Amino acid sequence: MSQKLEFDSLTGKVTIDYGICGGCDQYECVKACSYYGRGILRIQNGRPVLTVGHTEAKGRCIECLACEIQCLLKANRAVKIELPIPGLDEYKRG
Amino acid sequence: MARLYEYQGKKLLDEAGVPVPKGKMAYTPDEARTIAEEICGATVVKAQVWSTGRLKAGGIRFADTPDECEEATRALIGSEVKGFKVERVLVEEKLDIDKEYYVGVIVDDSYEIKAPIVMFSTEGGVDIEETSEEHPERITRKVVDIFQGLEITDARDLSSALNIPETLVDPISDIIVGLYRVFRKYSASSAEINPLVLTRDGRVVAADCRISIDDSSVHLYPELGVEVARESMMPPTELDKIAWKVEEKDYRGVFYFMQLDPGMEGGGVGYHGIGGGGSLVGADALVRAGLKIVNFADTSGNPTASKVYRCAKITLSQPGIEGYLLGGFCVASQEQWHHAYGLVKALREELSDKIGFPVVLVIAGNKEEETIKILEEGLKDLPIRLEIYGRDHVDKSDYIAERMKALVEDYKKDVGVRD
Numbered sequence: 001m002s003q004k005l006e007f008d009s010l011t012g013k014v015t016i017d018y019g020i021c022g023g024c025d026q027y028e029c030v031k032a033c034s035y036y037g038r039g040i041l042r043i044q045n046g047r048p049v050l051t052v053g054h055t056e057a058k059g060r061c062i063e064c065l066a067c068e069i070q071c072l073l074k075a076n077r078a079v080k081i082e083l084p085i086p087g088l089d090e091y092k093r094g
Numbered sequence: 095m096a097r098l099y100e101y102q103g104k105k106l107l108d109e110a111g112v113p114v115p116k117g118k119m120a121y122t123p124d125e126a127r128t129i130a131e132e133i134c135g136a137t138v139v140k141a142q143v144w145s146t147g148r149l150k151a152g153g154i155r156f157a158d159t160p161d162e163c164e165e166a167t168r169a170l171i172g173s174e175v176k177g178f179k180v181e182r183v184l185v186e187e188k189l190d191i192d193k194e195y196y197v198g199v200i201v202d203d204s205y206e207i208k209a210p211i212v213m214f215s216t217e218g219g220v221d222i223e224e225t226s227e228e229h230p231e232r233i234t235r236k237v238v239d240i241f242q243g244l245e246i247t248d249a250r251d252l253s254s255a256l257n258i259p260e261t262l263v264d265p266i267s268d269i270i271v272g273l274y275r276v277f278r279k280y281s282a283s284s285a286e287i288n289p290l291v292l293t294r295d296g297r298v299v300a301a302d303c304r305i306s307i308d309d310s311s312v313h314l315y316p317e318l319g320v321e322v323a324r325e326s327m328m329p330p331t332e333l334d335k336i337a338w339k340v341e342e343k344d345y346r347g348v349f350y351f352m353q354l355d356p357g358m359e360g361g362g363v364g365y366h367g368i369g370g371g372g373s374l375v376g377a378d379a380l381v382r383a384g385l386k387i388v389n390f391a392d393t394s395g396n397p398t399a400s401k402v403y404r405c406a407k408i409t410l411s412q413p414g415i416e417g418y419l420l421g422g423f424c425v426a427s428q429e430q431w432h433h434a435y436g437l438v439k440a441l442r443e444e445l446s447d448k449i450g451f452p453v454v455l456v457i458a459g460n461k462e463e464e465t466i467k468i469l470e471e472g473l474k475d476l477p478i479r480l481e482i483y484g485r486d487h488v489d490k491s492d493y494i495a496e497r498m499k500a501l502v503e504d505y506k507k508d509v510g511v512r513d
Contacts, residue, residue, distance in 0.1 A: 009400070010344070011344060011400055012400060036431060036435070062346075062398060063398045063399060063400035064398070064399050064431075064432060064435060065399040065400065065403065065435040065436060065438075065439055066399075066431070066435050068439065069435050069438050069439060069468070069472055072442075072472075073471055073472060081400075081439075083400050083403055083404060085336065085339075085340065085404050085407060085408065086336070086339055087332075087335070087336040087339070088336055088407065088408065088411055091332055091333055091336060091411065092411050092413075094413075
């Protein structure tokens with residue numbers, strides 16, 4: 001069984017690490033997606049999974065970031081959303 | 095408005111059949127010399143910067159020989175003209191001018207007009223506004239029906255109405271039509287030839303031009319090479335270009351970013367407003383309080399949290415920054431939690447080791463209470479100086495600016511930064 005859920009959003013990538021969220025019964029990510037986003041997460045066998053295919057998820061995720069922040073504040077910090085900004089790291093390095 | 099350089103505008107005019115002086119663009123003195131040799135005559139070397147008044151500012155030089163052209167280019171490249179660094183010059187044949195005219199097309203967005211207006215004047219080489227005030231009888235205008243376009247007969251009416259020599263009516267009318275074609279083809283917001291000159295050997299030539307493209311249409315014309323489709327008095331900085339890439343293909347809300355002091359001499363505050371007008375209110379208040387703003391940013395029009403995140407990240411990435419103000423000086427209709435989530439993610443990533451760093455957040459509107467709760471919860475463990483304000487302070491920009499100033503002064507004392 002896969003150890004993480006990964007899917008692309010329009011400009012980024014969402015990763016939920018099952019190794020970290022195992023045992024969590026708060027499901028803050030699913031609640032947040034339902035309340036702030038478009039409800040593309042649900043619980044299956046105790047884990048958050050997509051309610052739609054990966055392609056559809058890319059279009060439906062509104063990048064509200066609520067799943068990551070709510071998990072960070074109230075659960076296991078298992079959600080990570082990468083939102084690249086091309087060129088910024090090079091700029092900061094001078 | 096995305097401005098084109100003179101050399102870019104002249105290329106478009108040339109393609110539309112408008113006569114332009116013989117010449118080419120040069121990046122080096124050697125290139126300029128070669129162009130002068132090809133021209134076989136006196137040349138003019140023109141700094142390519144977004145500014146008027148280049149002649150008086152030393153940005154236009156004349157050369158009688160290729161040697162002089164090379165020398166003039168050497169003097170200009172790398173210099174500053176009216177605050178703009180010169181990176182390239184346009185080397186052209188020197189025109190023997192007999193008379194100067196003006197031709198322009200602008201968008202009149204007033205309620206009564208809402209259409210392009212084509213203007214012709216016998217007074218070239220000066221601002222059309224000046225002529226309009228001092229000699230209104232020397233300007234003719236025509237409002238163009240955007241669906242019918244500008245006919246050659248319309249252009250003849252414009253030029254002949256000012257009693258120019260009969261022999262000039264046709265060539266000038268052709269140029270008026272050619273300029274209008276460029277204006278329409280490239281979705282320009284304004285296009286001017288000033289001056290349009292009559293040379294002593296009887297040619298009518300576009301000696302200078304200024305063309306600005308509508309921001310929203312720039313993506314239709316990649317061949318123009320516009321790097322950042324934003325109105326600006328100066329070329330985009332490296333960070334401006336990075337910020338524009340965030341906005342370029344993501345139409346979910348608006349993200350505007352411009353560095354105001356790329357050199358960061360003396361430090362300053364990173365500014366991130368919400369809503370165009372409200373953002374300006376906050377920026378003005380910071381200036382009134384004596385604070386320096388290193389950038390102006392704005393996220394509005396229902397942006398995604400990801401766009402807000404990137405705006406905050408880019409704003410905070412400026413070296414030497416001494417504070418961050420989110421200026422939501424308006425009561426927004428969008429759920430403001432999108433701003434909250436974007437900010438929490440960005441500030442946690444950027445400020446986790448910035449002890450005492452000043453952060454003032456003003457945010458008001460739909461779902462405000464939940465928004466402020468998300469901000470408070472999400473930022474409470476950061477080691478920063480944090481103050482969060484809601485709708486009670488949306489009209490108290492001067493107070494907020496004073497709070498920002500106080501926090502910045504405390505922070506500077508902590509880190510030992512001199513004023």
